[in-house]
Amino acid sequence: MFLELIGTVFGGIAMAGVVMIVNRLTGGRLPRWAAPVAAGLTMIAVTISMEYSWYGRTTANLPKGVVVANTVQKQSFYQPWTYLSPYVDRFVAVDELSLKKNADLPGQRMIDLYFFGRWAPLKKVPVAYDCTDARLATLIDGVDFGAQGEISNADWRQVAADDPVLMAVCEVS
Structure with a gap:
């Protein structure tokens, strides 16, 4: 965030x-307000450019095995151009390399999800998905595992059968 601010300020100064x-070079023919207006417009353009390019820059740097499962696009009244072209503000990625399966419970999978946000810190959340019943449980304190690996004391929540994260987790082999 700090580097983006510095880049925006230097873009304005450069313009x-x-x-x-x-x-x-034109002998002073431009109006006195031309330089500050050009600097301000450049700073706005740089800011907009960084908002729209954040998702591409972030996903390009994801490690191998981490794939994007769902994105959320942003539209805002104080950014009216987003109604014409919304941009990705946050997304969920699945760490396919962290996948754990249990032969006794073939429909269940444990995996790490990463939650990315434009101005939010990265969050890693271990979860369990039940692919047969379309439900999800976050693996937090208080969750226990039985003798055959079954999950107990978990807060299972139903998710839609067409949920993109559920589909991405259940398709991982």
């Missing part, structure tokens, strides 16, 4: 410098 050079 103001370009306008000042052009003004000097």
